[in-house]
Amino acid sequence: MGGQSTDRREVLRALSLAAAASQFSGFDRWAFASAKPHAGHAGSAPAKSSTTRYQPQFFSAEEYASLERLTEMIIPSDGTPGAKEAGVSEFIDFMVASDPEIQYRFRYGLGWLDTHARWLFGAGFRDLSEKQQNEMLEHLAYAQRYRPREEDGRAFFRLLREYAVMGYYTSRIGLEQLDYPGLQLVYDEMPGCPHQGDPEHKHLPPPKYKSLAVRNDA
Amino acid sequence: MPNTLYDVIVVGTGAGGGMAMKTLCEAGLKVCALNSGKRLDPVKDFKTHAQRYELTYRGFMDPKTRSRRHVCERETTQGIWEHDITFTVAPGSRWKWSRCQAVGGKSNFWGRSSARFGDIDFKAASLDGFDVDWPITEAEIGPYYSRVERMIGVASTVQNRPSNPDGEYLPPIKFRCLDHIFQQAANKLGILYLPDRCAQLTVPHNGHPACHYCGGCSSGCDSGSFFSPTWFTIPAAEKTGNLELRTDAHVKEVLVDEDGKAKGVSYIDRKTGQEVAVLAKAVVLAASCCETAKIMLNSKSRHWPTGIANSSGQLGRNLSDHLYGTPAYGYLPQLLGQPSRPDTVHESTVTWMPRWQNLANPREEKFIRGYSVYTNGGCKEFPSFHFQIEGFGSRFKRDIKRYYPTPFSFLIQAPSLPSKNNYIEIDPEVKDIFGIPVARFHFQWGSNELLMWEHCKQVCAELVKAAGGELWGAGDDPSAPGTSLHETGPCRFGNDPKKFVTNGFSQCHDVPNLFVCDASIFPFATDKTSTISIMAFTLRTCEYMVELFRRGSIDERKRRSKFE
Numbered sequence: 074m075g076g077q078s079t080d081r082r083e084v085l086r087a088l089s090l091a092a093a094a095s096q097f098s099g100f101d102r103w104a105f106a107s108a109k110p111h112a113g114h115a116g117s118a119p120a121k122s123s124t125t126r127y128q129p130q131f132f133s134a135e136e137y138a139s140l141e142r143l144t145e146m147i148i149p150s151d152g153t154p155g156a157k158e159a160g161v162s163e164f165i166d167f168m169v170a171s172d173p174e175i176q177y178r179f180r181y182g183l184g185w186l187d188t189h190a191r192w193l194f195g196a197g198f199r200d201l202s203e204k205q206q207n208e209m210l211e212h213l214a215y216a217q218r219y220r221p222r223e224e225d226g227r228a229f230f231r232l233l234r235e236y237a238v239m240g241y242y243t244s245r246i247g248l249e250q251l252d253y254p255g256l257q258l259v260y261d262e263m264p265g266c267p268h269q270g271d272p273e274h275k276h277l278p279p280p281k282y283k284s285l286a287v288r289n290d291a
Numbered sequence: 292m293p294n295t296l297y298d299v300i301v302v303g304t305g306a307g308g309g310m311a312m313k314t315l316c317e318a319g320l321k322v323c324a325l326n327s328g329k330r331l332d333p334v335k336d337f338k339t340h341a342q343r344y345e346l347t348y349r350g351f352m353d354p355k356t357r358s359r360r361h362v363c364e365r366e367t368t369q370g371i372w373e374h375d376i377t378f379t380v381a382p383g384s385r386w387k388w389s390r391c392q393a394v395g396g397k398s399n400f401w402g403r404s405s406a407r408f409g410d411i412d413f414k415a416a417s418l419d420g421f422d423v424d425w426p427i428t429e430a431e432i433g434p435y436y437s438r439v440e441r442m443i444g445v446a447s448t449v450q451n452r453p454s455n456p457d458g459e460y461l462p463p464i465k466f467r468c469l470d471h472i473f474q475q476a477a478n479k480l481g482i483l484y485l486p487d488r489c490a491q492l493t494v495p496h497n498g499h500p501a502c503h504y505c506g507g508c509s510s511g512c513d514s515g516s517f518f519s520p521t522w523f524t525i526p527a528a529e530k531t532g533n534l535e536l537r538t539d540a541h542v543k544e545v546l547v548d549e550d551g552k553a554k555g556v557s558y559i560d561r562k563t564g565q566e567v568a569v570l571a572k573a574v575v576l577a578a579s580c581c582e583t584a585k586i587m588l589n590s591k592s593r594h595w596p597t598g599i600a601n602s603s604g605q606l607g608r609n610l611s612d613h614l615y616g617t618p619a620y621g622y623l624p625q626l627l628g629q630p631s632r633p634d635t636v637h638e639s640t641v642t643w644m645p646r647w648q649n650l651a652n653p654r655e656e657k658f659i660r661g662y663s664v665y666t667n668g669g670c671k672e673f674p675s676f677h678f679q680i681e682g683f684g685s686r687f688k689r690d691i692k693r694y695y696p697t698p699f700s701f702l703i704q705a706p707s708l709p710s711k712n713n714y715i716e717i718d719p720e721v722k723d724i725f726g727i728p729v730a731r732f733h734f735q736w737g738s739n740e741l742l743m744w745e746h747c748k749q750v751c752a753e754l755v756k757a758a759g760g761e762l763w764g765a766g767d768d769p770s771a772p773g774t775s776l777h778e779t780g781p782c783r784f785g786n787d788p789k790k791f792v793t794n795g796f797s798q799c800h801d802v803p804n805l806f807v808c809d810a811s812i813f814p815f816a817t818d819k820t821s822t823i824s825i826m827a828f829t830l831r832t833c834e835y836m837v838e839l840f841r842r843g844s845i846d847e848r849k850r851r852s853k854f855e
Contacts, residue, residue: 147683155688164349172354207684214682238677242691243349245342248672250688251695254633255672258340260504262493263637265465272471273625273759280628280693 127163131170136183139199140165143186146210147237154246156237164240165233175232182229189226297323297535297571298840300556302542302586305396307577307808307825309520310439312528312536314833315575320840321533323569325540325558327578328371328392331399333521337511338367343672350673361389362774363400367510376541376723379731386732387773388581394538395521396579397776398822399511403490403518404640404665405445405823407436409456411650412817415660419653422709425814426786426795427828429456435827443518444496445823447488454646454661454818455488462493467634469668469699470642472623476758477644480750487643487665490823491517499523506672508638540567543727544590544599545574545805551594552846553805559725573836573845576782577808577829581610581715584781584811585730587792588717598717600799606792607716609709609780610732611815614740616769618664619751620700621762622676628693634669642666646818648746658742660706663818664751668699679763699760701751704775705743706816707736715781734772744769777821779813797832804846806832 129137144156144165156162169179186209190198194205201209212218213230241247248256268274298320301311308324315322331337343350352366361372373390380386391397411418413425433456440459447460463486466474470484477484491508495501502516515522528534539561546568548554555570576583584607590599598606646661653659676698680690707713718731748765755762784807785791788800797812799805808829810821839845 148688149685151685151688153688168348168351168354171348174354174357210683216681234683235677238674238691239349239351242674242677243343243351245344248342248344251670251674251692252631253672254631254636254670255506256342257633257636258503258505260633260636263464263502263504264633266468266471267632268468268471273475274468274472274623275625277625277629 127166129166131166131176132179132183135199136180137162137166139183139186142199142206143210143233144237144240146206147234148241153250156241159241159244159246161237161240161244164244165236168236168239178229178232182225182232185225185229189223295323295570297321297569299323299573299575299836300325300569300571301575301577301808302556303396303577303579303582303809304394304520304525304536305391305577305579305809306398306401306520306822307810307829308575309395309398309524309528310826310829311575311577311808311833312534313524314830315836316528316531316533318834318837318840319531319533320837322528322535323571324528324534324536325542325556325569326392326394326536326538327373327376327390327541327561328394328539330394330536330538331371331511331521333399333511333513333515333519337399337507337513339507339510339513340505341367341507341510362387362776363389363397363509365400365509367507368400376725376727376729377721378729379718379721381731381733384733384735385771385773386734387771388730388732389773389776390579390582394536395519395525399519399521400509401519401822402640402820403508403822404643404820405440405443405447405488405490406645406819407456407458407488407827408432408813408817408819408824409454411454411646412819415653415815419649419659421659423785423790423814426784426791432827432831435831436823439823439826439830442497443490443523443823443826444492444499445488445490446486446493448486450483450485450645452483452485452645453650458488460488461496464489464491464493464637464639464641466642467669468626468629468632468696469623469634470666472625472758472760473642473666473699473754476754479757480753482644482647482750482754484642484644484666487640488823489639489641491637491639502637504633504636506636506638537569541725541727542578542586543725544586545576546570547590547592547594547599547802551592551802553599553802559727564725572840573804573806575806575808575833575836580778580781580809580811581730581732583807583809584715585717587782588715588730589728595801600792600801600805602801603789603792605783605790607781608711608714609783609814610713610715610734610778611707611709611780611813612734612772613775613777613816613820614662614703614705614707614736614744614769614772615775616703616744616747617766618701618703618744618747619755619762619765620698621755621760621764622679622694622697623668623699623758623760624697625759626697629696631670632696634696635671640665640667648743656742656746658739658746660708660739660815661818662703662705662743662747664747665702665704666699667702668697670696671698676763701747701754703744703747703769704777704818704820705740705747706818707740707772709780709815710737713737732773736769736772741769777810777816779810779816779821782807782811783814784812785814796835797828798835806836808832 141162144161148156301324371393410429474484540558542558546555553574588598644664648661782792784793
């Protein structure tokens with residue numbers, strides 16, 4: 074034991090540089106937008122440009138517009154950043170383009186939603202009011218509001234929500250919403266539990282929801 | 292150089308191979324080590340600090356590789372796992388076989404749980420009447436464990452447990468909130484909930500810096516703060532100047548002389564496709580449990596028509612593995628909405644419930660032997676519990692955050708008992724891309740380990756209740772065999788040459804200059820993991836080899852008593 078403290082200092086110095094560097098927003102490869110094809114984005118992503126619109130690799134323009142709307146409903150920008158800021162629909166387009174096994178399920182699901190919207194409200198999903206869109210999703214999302222003959226829609230919603238969660242909570246924005254502790258790359262020691270004298274954790278301070286106070290449910 | 296006669300060839304560079312190289316080279320022997328894949332530079336090649344948003348597929352990996360991924364393959368480590376050399380699984384059997392090609396092997400990315408085996412494992416057959424005792428005692432192997440622990444650094448506490456010999460430990464990794472909660476609950480059920488033995492440096496050790504808790508262990512450590520051959524044993528062997536390490540060398544067979552003793556190894560140079568022979572006075576196989584058995588079974592000659600050193604007929608038999616599964620998972624309501632805590636930045640097991648079954652009475656339960664349980668949970672990187680939460684919108688987003696500190700899951704580690712139905716053989720028809728016959732696996736879980744699984748689900752459900760937790764569910768089935776990477780048995784050791792492939796020093800009974808330094812020598816998987824034991828037994832075997840070299844009798848079979 075005793076170790077080599079210079080080595081450790083050296084390691085920590087290098088690490089904190091790396092940590093600082095990774096906070097530079099230019100490193101966020103998922104800020105990619107624009108005509109750059111996917112094959113080229115690893116390591117060489119162009120910076121996000123607000124003037125160039127993302128060109129979907131798999132979805133049609135109409136499908137992609139629905140996808141954007143749906144992901145923003147699932148993870149809204151409600152005072153804290155949501156799917157839109159985190160580029161979730163771009164992520165989903167990329168993953169679906171890379172995965173022949175799920176392409177049909179996404180295409181069929183988006184088609185189902187449009188057809189069902191027309192049947193219910195006489196217009197495609199994108200042309201419904203926010204209230205109507207919300208109502209449609211609530212019947213697919215909450216067990217108490219399930220309706221018969223919407224099984225395909227529910228299956229699609231599950232799939233879509235899974236991919237939205239995958240996209241959002243692996244983005245830097247999403248991980249920051251969770252205060253994901255691994256965004257910090259160096260801890261001097263494993264901090265462990267801070268609640269001395271309360272092993273059963275029965276007397277913790279009440280939780281605060283300052284940043285996530287907005288509710289959209291009834 | 293093609294005609295060099297080495298003292299020893301070491302096949303494989305993982306936990307066993309690395310330790311063999313170090314021990315033999317430091318004793319002045321000339322060693323040629325063979326590794327099937329390339330060598331990585333941990334500082335340049337390991338993506339230890341890659342955040343998920345920096346990865347092309349965000350850590351979910353290229354979907355097109357879905358069907359052929361290995362258990363511990365990550366997006367950060369793709370490209371170094373064996374996909375080219377195939378294997379087959381017999382009808383009615385299941386087996387997963389993860390092999391890492393890189394120098395250092397799977398030990399670059401291992402889970403680091405490092406409990407010693409003890410007399411409760413070695414003398415299990417005497418206690419419960421099933422199968423065979425091991426040719427070793429706790430007193431004999433203990434000093435070797437101590438030396439390995441001092442070398443690599445293991446964090447834990449002295450626990451005085453009947454099922455777990457204590458060792459020499461660095462300060463333990465601190466308990467998380469969930470650990471304190473479950474420890475209280477486990478105490479109510481009479482189960483001990485303790486720090487695991489974790490080969491992770493909680494303080495600087497032997498020139499290696501302490502862990503910086505970046506959470507990237509399974510992508511390989513960039514600072515050498517937990518044991519891996521890449522950071523520990525291989526550099527030590529290289530420092531002696533006695534090591535020649537050949538990469539991209541896929542071993543085909545052990546070559547024999549006119550007496551049927553080992554005279555070298557033949558391998559395929561994966562870069563050229565050429566077959567190359569290396570000669571040595573002795574051969575150490577440390578290719579990993581099943582690969583070692585496959586090489587031996589493929590080493591057929593006039594002397595060894597069914598595979599080298601297989602006069603017992605036991606080569607490839609007795610395959611044992613850890614049944615893995617999730618006996619319970621859920622969340623702790625106490626922690627709902629609490630601030631995020633660094634619960635997983637160590638990326639290790641931290642705590643476990645070491646075997647508590649069949650201790651006082653070896654036949655107390657419906658099953659014999661015993662299993663251990665590890666706890667996972669807390670603020671993980673990805674909120675994979677999202678399936679448990681209904682809805683969408685701001686409420687969904689808030690719930691994900693609210694539940695983020697609360698989830699937990701247990702992992703059972705239950706040894707399968709050796710069975711005549713579980714074994715490796717050579718596939719009579721299928722050959723790999725180099726024309727080498729492939730391994731064929733026969734394996735199914737048996738009733739003893741399935742009884743442990745059922746028992747564990749019940750106990751864990753009670754534990755969750757006692758902890759005030761809510762159960763989301765349990766795994767329906769245990770994982771596929773091979774998932775744990777803890778397989779043992781196909782070259783198991785014992786004193787009777789008619790019943791065992793290797794003797795108490797892991798030396799082949801039939802071929803005195805052929806040694807086995809991986810988990811294939813262990814008679815069964817026990818409730819503990821095998822890496823530190825591979826190292827302790829390898830250290831002992833290789834010091835025995837050094838002694839034989841010193842006496843000039845490396846190719847003579849020695850009675851064990853003469854050495855002691």
